[in-house]
Structure formats: structure tokens, C-alpha cells
Amino acid sequence: MESLLGQVPLRFSRVPMFPFFDLAHYTASVMTLKEQRGVVDVAYRSPIACWFSAMLYCFGGSILSSLMLAEPPVAFLANTTSVLLASSVWYLIFYCPHDLAYRLVSFPPIQLMVAGMKEVTRTWKITGGVAHAHSHYKNAWIVMIAIGWARGAGGGLISNFEQLVRGVWKPETNELLKMSYPVKISLVGAVFFTMQQIHYLPVEKHDLMFLYTIFLVGMKITMMLTDHPPSPFAPFENILGPLLFGLRTAPPRARGEARVPHNGISSACSLTTGGETDESSKKKHSKKSD
Amino acid sequence: MESLLGQVPLRFSRVPMFPFFDLAHYTASVMTLKEQRGVVDVAYRSPIACWFSAMLYCFGGSILSSLMLAEPPVAFLANTTSVLLASSVWYLIFYCPHDLAYRLVSFPPIQLMVAGMKEVTRTWKITGGVAHAHSHYKNAWIVMIAIGWARGAGGGLISNFEQLVRGVWKPETNELLKMSYPVKISLVGAVFFTMQQIHYLPVEKHDLMFLYTIFLVGMKITMMLTDHPPSPFAPFENILGPLLFGLRTAPPRARGEARVPHNGISSACSLTTGGETDESSKKKHSKKSD
Amino acid sequence: MESLLGQVPLRFSRVPMFPFFDLAHYTASVMTLKEQRGVVDVAYRSPIACWFSAMLYCFGGSILSSLMLAEPPVAFLANTTSVLLASSVWYLIFYCPHDLAYRLVSFPPIQLMVAGMKEVTRTWKITGGVAHAHSHYKNAWIVMIAIGWARGAGGGLISNFEQLVRGVWKPETNELLKMSYPVKISLVGAVFFTMQQIHYLPVEKHDLMFLYTIFLVGMKITMMLTDHPPSPFAPFENILGPLLFGLRTAPPRARGEARVPHNGISSACSLTTGGETDESSKKKHSKKSD
Numbered sequence: 001m002e003s004l005l006g007q008v009p010l011r012f013s014r015v016p017m018f019p020f021f022d023l024a025h026y027t028a029s030v031m032t033l034k035e036q037r038g039v040v041d042v043a044y045r046s047p048i049a050c051w052f053s054a055m056l057y058c059f060g061g062s063i064l065s066s067l068m069l070a071e072p073p074v075a076f077l078a079n080t081t082s083v084l085l086a087s088s089v090w091y092l093i094f095y096c097p098h099d100l101a102y103r104l105v106s107f108p109p110i111q112l113m114v115a116g117m118k119e120v121t122r123t124w125k126i127t128g129g130v131a132h133a134h135s136h137y138k139n140a141w142i143v144m145i146a147i148g149w150a151r152g153a154g155g156g157l158i159s160n161f162e163q164l165v166r167g168v169w170k171p172e173t174n175e176l177l178k179m180s181y182p183v184k185i186s187l188v189g190a191v192f193f194t195m196q197q198i199h200y201l202p203v204e205k206h207d208l209m210f211l212y213t214i215f216l217v218g219m220k221i222t223m224m225l226t227d228h229p230p231s232p233f234a235p236f237e238n239i240l241g242p243l244l245f246g247l248r249t250a251p252p253r254a255r256g257e258a259r260v261p262h263n264g265i266s267s268a269c270s271l272t273t274g275g276e277t278d279e280s281s282k283k284k285h286s287k288k289s290d
Numbered sequence: 291m292e293s294l295l296g297q298v299p300l301r302f303s304r305v306p307m308f309p310f311f312d313l314a315h316y317t318a319s320v321m322t323l324k325e326q327r328g329v330v331d332v333a334y335r336s337p338i339a340c341w342f343s344a345m346l347y348c349f350g351g352s353i354l355s356s357l358m359l360a361e362p363p364v365a366f367l368a369n370t371t372s373v374l375l376a377s378s379v380w381y382l383i384f385y386c387p388h389d390l391a392y393r394l395v396s397f398p399p400i401q402l403m404v405a406g407m408k409e410v411t412r413t414w415k416i417t418g419g420v421a422h423a424h425s426h427y428k429n430a431w432i433v434m435i436a437i438g439w440a441r442g443a444g445g446g447l448i449s450n451f452e453q454l455v456r457g458v459w460k461p462e463t464n465e466l467l468k469m470s471y472p473v474k475i476s477l478v479g480a481v482f483f484t485m486q487q488i489h490y491l492p493v494e495k496h497d498l499m500f501l502y503t504i505f506l507v508g509m510k511i512t513m514m515l516t517d518h519p520p521s522p523f524a525p526f527e528n529i530l531g532p533l534l535f536g537l538r539t540a541p542p543r544a545r546g547e548a549r550v551p552h553n554g555i556s557s558a559c560s561l562t563t564g565g566e567t568d569e570s571s572k573k574k575h576s577k578k579s580d
Numbered sequence: 581m582e583s584l585l586g587q588v589p590l591r592f593s594r595v596p597m598f599p600f601f602d603l604a605h606y607t608a609s610v611m612t613l614k615e616q617r618g619v620v621d622v623a624y625r626s627p628i629a630c631w632f633s634a635m636l637y638c639f640g641g642s643i644l645s646s647l648m649l650a651e652p653p654v655a656f657l658a659n660t661t662s663v664l665l666a667s668s669v670w671y672l673i674f675y676c677p678h679d680l681a682y683r684l685v686s687f688p689p690i691q692l693m694v695a696g697m698k699e700v701t702r703t704w705k706i707t708g709g710v711a712h713a714h715s716h717y718k719n720a721w722i723v724m725i726a727i728g729w730a731r732g733a734g735g736g737l738i739s740n741f742e743q744l745v746r747g748v749w750k751p752e753t754n755e756l757l758k759m760s761y762p763v764k765i766s767l768v769g770a771v772f773f774t775m776q777q778i779h780y781l782p783v784e785k786h787d788l789m790f791l792y793t794i795f796l797v798g799m800k801i802t803m804m805l806t807d808h809p810p811s812p813f814a815p816f817e818n819i820l821g822p823l824l825f826g827l828r829t830a831p832p833r834a835r836g837e838a839r840v841p842h843n844g845i846s847s848a849c850s851l852t853t854g855g856e857t858d859e860s861s862k863k864k865h866s867k868k869s870d
Contacts, residue, residue, distance in 0.1 A: 042467065043535070044535065044536070045467065045468075046466060046467045046468065046469070047534075047535045048466055048469070049464075049466040049467045052466055066360070067653070068652065068653060068654045069652045069654065070360050070646070070650050070651050070652040070653070071360050072358065072359045072360040072426070073357070073358060073360070074358045074359065074433050074436055074437070077430065077432040077433045077436060078427045078430035078432070078433050080430065080431070080432060083432055094535075095534070095535050095536055097536075136652070137658045140657065140658035140660065141660070142657040142658070142660060142663055143654050143655075143657045143658050146654055146657060147654070160744065164450065164461055164464070165464065165466055165467075166467070167461060167462045167463060167464065167467050168461065168462075169459075169461030169462075169749075171744055171747060171748065171749030172747045172748075172749075173747060174629075174744070174745065174747065176626060176628055176629040176632055176745055177622070177625065177626045177629045177745075177746070177747050178625075178626065179626070179628070244627075244675070245623070245624065245627045245674075245675050246624070246675055246677075332757070333825070334825065334826070335757065335758075336756060336757045336758065336759070337824075337825045338756055338759070339754075339756040339757045342756055356650070360650050361650050362648065362649045362650040362716070363647070363648060363650070364648045364649065364723050364726055364727070367720065367722040367723045367726060368717045368720035368722070368723050370720065370721070370722060373722055384825075385824070385825050385826055387826075454740065454751055454754070455754065455756055455757075456757070457751060457752045457753060457754065457757050458751065458752075459749075459751030459752075
């Protein structure tokens with residue numbers, strides 16, 4: 001007879017995501033969208049573009065992994081309940097009189113809870129993606145990592161095209177060139193769950209899910225409570241970067257190229273406009289100006 | 291024994307699209323393409339890019355709905371007869387000596403007839419899309435609307451990527467941000483036909499097709515004959531916009547953001563170039579200068 | 581009893597591509613990537629974006645043809661051996677200390693051999709693509725040409741999106757607007773192999789493969805050894821262009837349009853930056869500056 005404590009991970013791994021955790025995911029996603037620069041303007045000019053953008057934020061991982069596996073990317077629309085739930089969240093957060101819903105969710109304790117619950121859904125998405133890829137391609141561990149990563153980090157990886165829906169185009173930045181924390185941690189998760197799936201990790205799936213989720217939620221809450229959170233990846237990057245890729249040690253101009261802006265057009269334009277800064281600093285700025 | 295008049299919608303719904311209505315659709319699509327700014331130049335520099343653009347105009351709905359349902363987007367190429375017909379139309383309108391074909395089709399009565407017949411094909415495409423989606427996803431009415439809309443408005447919805455083929459990139463505008471009349475009416479049609487398909491509308495399919503087509507053709511001809519046509523959607527938008535989304539009543543800067551160009555790069559660039567106007571006004575201008 | 585000489589094409593057509601020819605293909609592709617402007621900088625800032633770009637160069641044809649036939653575009657990742665081989669080549673060429681691997685492959689005799697072997701894989705890819713499309717769509721010769729072309733020229737046709745991964749966006753140029761030699765010769769090859777497949781060419785497949793490969797390799801080596809190689813397509817283009825499309829004879833401004841930059845934004849920007857030249861001239865320039 002097992003101890004009750006030992007059953008916690010197993011019971012945890014059977015928690016259903018629908019409706020509460022999904023709701024938190026939709027809320028956190030739509031809140032992130034609303035904090036993007038210019039979105040409120042788009043919401044008043046074209047509700048349908050705003051709605052489509054919100055759906056890409058909420059279901060981006062599902063859409064991207066469908067495209068990668070040649071499954072219908074509109075399949076998520078067939079789950080009418082989820083789409084209506086996400087649409088209601090979108091509607092309340094964008095169009096509620098006096099911004100009531102937005103202000104309510106911005107209330108720090110609620111914000112913390114929503115963010116924590118959203119991270120839980122990430123674990124479920126990654127494991128779902130890895131298992132789904134495994135059912136298509138046996139032992140193709142690269143595919144499993146790719147699909148798990150796409151599911152977990154979906155919204156981020158297609159951000160260029162999500163922005164295009166809103167009339168914004170920033171080719172000089174994408175999540176592969178400058179990976180954000182959620183994209184990195186999803187990749188790490190996808191690697192771990194894939195290793196577990198092909199039995200390279202001597203650990204039960206529900207134990208790994210439990211540990212990974214605790215790490216995700218803990219990190220997220222730490223990052224929200226501290227101002228300048230240290231990246232948990234910084235030590236590894238500082239060791240592995242120079243070792244594997246000669247980062248920082250080898251000068252980037254090794255091949256005799258002057259460091260010209262390799263994307264002449266938009267860089268020149270950004271000079272004209274007085275310097276474009278990246279999305280995150282804008283977001284921080286807009287938050288401060290609120 | 292039914293009256294002959296009562297059989298009109300049924301007989302009408304059995305009219306085959308191939309070859310005459312399809313021909314009108316290809317002609318109207320290629321004419322629209324030719325009236326875009328800079329296309330004639332592309333046609334002389336790279337016939338193959340121009341041909342590919344023309345195919346995206348003619349078969350855009352089919353390509354988009356295939357992508358959405360994970361069916362081969364090249365499937366339209368397997369219908370060799372249609373592709374050759376569309377290619378012949380493209381060739382005649384672009385490369386006919388002395389622009390004979392273009393001038394012939396620009397002759398107002400012919401233009402009216404072609405435009406009217408093209409609208410008829412829209413009904414057939416929307417119903418085809420809705421029925422096709424219904425055969426894949428039972429009762430998933432959001433998918434049915436999406437596929438019907440994509441088929442009916444196809445060329446418009448992928449216009450950003452169609453322009454990219456010709457070397458034009460206008461990220462600050464797309465058909466979701468600023469819907470044109472054909473895109474709107476296709477969406478309305480997709481909603482109606484979906485409601486009919488899942489038996490929410492107490493009307494026969496062929497009656498709905500007949501009424502919708504009459505409305506489409508009538509509106510199109512009215513719009514072509516009058517200079518400043520009133521949008522049939524304006525009254526609904528004026529009522530529903532403020533009611534649902536607070537349009538016009540709530541100021542867009544509600545969240546304290548200055549109305550900065552939300553797409554710094556291209557907006558700044560367009561200032562430099564002396565102001566970019568939207569495609570439709572360009573088209574009107576080029577028409578006048580003919 | 582056949583002569584030994586007559587058996588050469590047949591034996592040649594049975595040469596396996598893996599591992600030596602594939603290796604040459606990956607090497608030549610990654611070398612081409614490394615010679616693009618700004619890539620070395622990206623390689624040090626974000627190895628993962630660089631790796632993804634390299635995979636698009638190595639497996640672009642496979643990815644593009646999968647997308648066109650609605651097959652999983654990640655399928656190439658399931659062939660773990662090939663991916664690991666390509667990744668090793670990418671790693672050595674980009675991050676080898678003192679650029680040893682890059683310098684080794686840049687040594688002219690090796691460069692010639694690698695380039696020649698890469699051209700051999702092109703034949704195999706085109707015939708593979710045509711046969712694969714034939715197995716899906718009987719007698720749909722347009723589809724067969726399209727898939728054969730996509731497989732043979734893959735990397736080039738998706739270059740816009742490959743550049744986007746690296747943060748570069750050049751909408752005013754693409755391989756359809758200004759076809760490069762490999763894209764053209766792949767199209768010609770796809771047409772010939774499709775004609776052979778549907779029995780319009782009275783020639784055996786292995787004979788055609790042999791002749792086409794000899795032409796490919798011969799042309800490639802000639803082009804690498806001479807400074808200003810004449811395009812083998814120039815005579816045909818000079819005859820067919822004016823005949824079919826009125827190129828050069830009909831002035832491009834026939835329809836009364838001033839030759840304004842048809843892509844106002846980026847052209848204006850490029851003026852500001854002192855004129856963007858096309859990729860090939862940049863490449864030549866960077867080569868000279870090495």
C-alpha cells in the first residue's frame with residue numbers, strides 16, 4: 001500500500017485542464033495580447049482582426065503543431081466550447097465597459113494565480129505534443145521534440161505572423177533569433193519529456209510532469225515578484241555558449257565583414273524613426289505609463 | 291404540379307459553373323490583378339511571377355481552404371482544363387497585342403456582364419466550401435463558416451502573400467484589418483449557408499442560393515454604376531459597432547496610449563515617401579489616368 | 581548481350597545518394613548559407629536560428645514539396661541520420677576553430693568536386709518529386725512539374741522565409757521575380773522528367789537522368805571556372821521573350837503608368853540607405869573582400 005504522498009504526482013497528472021486551467025490560459029494569453037503596443041487601437045478599428053489575433057495567442061501551439069504534422073490547422077475551431085470560452089475572455093478583456101475585466105485580472109493576486117495556472121497548461125501541452133508525435137513517428141525523437149516545443153511555445157514561435165494580422169511587421173526579430181524565457185523553457189521541457197518517452201530517463205511520466213510543473217510555476221511566480229529576475233538558463237548559456245559555439249570568445253567579424261546592418265532596409269528605417277526597441281522594452285514602457 | 295416560377299431557384303441551383311461562369315470569374319480576377327499598381331511592369335520583367343499571381347487570384351479560395359483543411363494546396367493544378375483556361379485568360383489580358391483583350395473586357399457592358407457572372411460563382415464557392423467542411427466536421431459550425439468564407443473571399447484574404455509574389459509587401463494593411471466589400475459579403479453568405487446547413491434557417495438551400503445570388507449581382511451592378519456607392523453594411527455597422535465593441539463612442543486611446551503609429555517602421559517610411567495611400571485609391575487613380 | 585558502355589546510364593541511375601552525395605549537398609548548401617551577408621553574425625548571436633536556416637537550405641525542397649502535397653513538413657526530421665549528418669556539417673563549417681572546415685572546403689579543387697556532386701543530387705530530387713507526384717495524381721502533369729521543381733530548387737523558392745528566420749526581409753526580390761540559374765535549370769529538368777514520365781519523350785528514364793546530370797555538372801563546373809559565364813538560357817529567352825510576352829519590344833509603360841517604384845515603402849527606404857543591390861552582387865562582393 002503506497003503512501004498518500006507518493007500518489008500526489010499520479011493524481012496531479014490526471015487533473016483535467018478544462019475548464020479552469022484552460023480559462024486561465026486564455027485569460028493570460030489575451031492579457032499578454034492586450035499589453036502589446038497598438039493592439040487597443042486595432043481592437044477598435046477591426047474587432048475581427050483582434051479576435052483572430054487573440055485566437056492565435058490562445059491556440060497558437062495547436063495551430064503550429066497541426067501545420068507541422070499536416071493536420072487541419074482549423075481543427076481547434078471544431079471544439080466549439082473552447083473557442084467560445086476563449087472568445088468570451090477576449091470580449092470581456094477588450095470591450096468590457098470601464099475596462100473592468102482587464103483591471104480585475106490585473107489585480108496582483110489574481111494575476112499571480114492566473115499566470116501560475118497558465119504554466120500548468122504548458123506541461124499538459126508539451127506532453128500532449130510529444131505523445132501525439134510519438135503516435136505518428138516511432139522513435140523519431142527530433143520530431144517529438146519539435147512538436148512538443150511547438151505545442152508548448154506555439155504563440156511565441158508564430159509571433160511574426162500573429163503581428164502581421166494586426167498590421168505589424170518586425171522581420172528583424174523573431175523567437176528563434178532571440179528566444180524568450182517561455183520558448184526556452186518549453187524547449188527544455190520538450191527535450192525532457194521526449195527522453196522520458198523513449199525511455200532514456202529512468203523516471204515515471206507523472207513524476208516528471210509534477211517536477212516540471214512545480215519548476216515552471218515556481219519560476220513564473222519568482223519572475224513576477226522580482227524586478228530583474230535572473231534567467232535560470234544564464235549559467236548554462238555562459239558555459240555552453242563559448243564551449244560549443246565560440247560565443248563571446250570568437251569575434252563575430254571573424255570573416256572580415258564589417259558589422260553592417262545585415263537587414264539594410266528595416267534597420268535604416270529604424271534609424272530614421274529614432275531607433276526601434278524590442279517588444280519587451282516597449283511592453284515594460286507601456287506598463288509603466290498605465 | 292408546381293408552377294414553373296417556383297422551379298426557377300431549383301433549376302438555377304443546378305446551373306453548371308464550367309465553362310462560362312468560371313471563364314467570367316477568371317476574366318474578372320485577372321482584370322483586377324492587371325489594375326493593381328506595378329503589375330504591368332512585373333508582367334514584362336517576370337511572366338512566371340505574374341502567372342503565379344494570376345493563379346492566386348483565380349484559385350485563391352481553393353488554395354486557402356485546402357491549407358486550412360490540410361488537403362494538398364496544389365490540387366487545383368490537377369484540374370488541367372481549368373488551369374489552362376485561366377492561363378489563356380491571363381495570357382490574353384496581359385500580352386495581347388495592342389491590349390486588345392483588356393480593352394474589350396473594359397468595354398462597360400461586357401465589364402458589367404463579367405462582373406455579374408463572377409458574383410454567381412461566389413455563391414457556388416461558398417456553398418461548396420460549407421458542404422465540404424460539413425463532410426469533414428459534423429456540426430462544427432465555426433469551421434463551416436471559416437471554410438465557406440475562405441472559399442468565397444479567398445483571393446482577398448491571402449492578398450498579402452499574393453503581393454509578395456510580385457515583390458510588394460504592405461504589412462500595415464490586410465483584409466482582416468480593413469475588410470473590403472467582397473470579403474464582408476462572403477462572410478455574411480458563409481454564415482447564412484452554414485445556418486441553412488445545420489437547419490437553423492427554415493429555408494431550402496436552392497432558395498437561399500437564388501436570393502443570395504440576386505442580392506450579390508444586384509449590389510455589384512449598383513456599385514459599378516454609381517460613383518460613391520453606399521455600403522449595404524454601413525447601417526448594421528453603425529448600430530452594432532458602438533453596441534458591441536464601443537466603436538466611436540469609446541475613444542481609442544482609452545488606455546492612455548498616445549496614438550503613435552503602431553507599426554513604427556513602415557509608417558515612418560511611408561511618411562518619408564510622401565504618404566502611402568491605400569490600394570483602392572491607387573486603383574481609382576490609375577483608372578482615371580487611363 | 582549489351583555493351584558495357586550502354587549499361588553506364590542504367591548503373592549510374594542506381595548509384596545511392598547516401599551518404600557521399602548527400603554529404604556534398606549539405607556541404608554546398610551550408611557553404612552557400614555561410615556566404616550570405618550577416619549570417620556569421622547570426623551564427624554567433626543565435627545558433628538555433630542559424631541551425632534552422634541551415635536545415636531550410638539542406639531540406640528546403642523536401643519541406644516545400646511536403647507542404648504542397650499536404651504531407652507533414654517535419655517528415656525530414658524523422659530521418660535522424662540525415663539530420664545529424666547535415667547538423668554536423670553545419671557545426672563544422674560554422675564553428676570549427678580557425679574556420680578550418682570552411683577553408684578546407686573553399687580550397688578550389690574540393691569546392692569543384694562538392695559542387696559537382698551536389699548537382700548530381702538535384703537530378704535524383706527532381707525525378708523523386710515527379711515520381712512522387714505521379715503516384716498521387718495520375719496524368720496531372722502540371723502537379724508533377726510543380727513538385728519536381730519544388731524538390732529540385734526548394735531552397736531557392738522559399739528563400740524569403742529562410743531569410744526571415746535570420747531576421748532579414750527582402751520583399752522586393754524573390755526567386756519567381758528574378759529566377760536564378762539553379763531555379764531555371766530545375767524547372768527545365770522537371771518539365772523533361774515529367775514529359776518522360778507521361779511518355780511524351782521517347783527516351784528511357786535512366787538515359788535522361790544520365791544526360792541531364794552530365795549537363796548539370798558540366799554547366800556548374802564551367803560556371804565556376806569562368807568569371808562571366810554565359811547563361812545557357814539567354815538564347816532561348818531572347819527568342820521566346822519577345823515572341824510570347826512582348827518583352828523588350830513592347831515598352832513596359834504601355835498602359836500609361838509612370839514607372840513609379842511599385843513597392844513604395846521598401847524602395848524609398850532603399851534609396852535612403854544608399855541603394856540596395858541584389859543578393860548575388862553582395863555575395864560576389866563579400867567573396868572579393870575575403
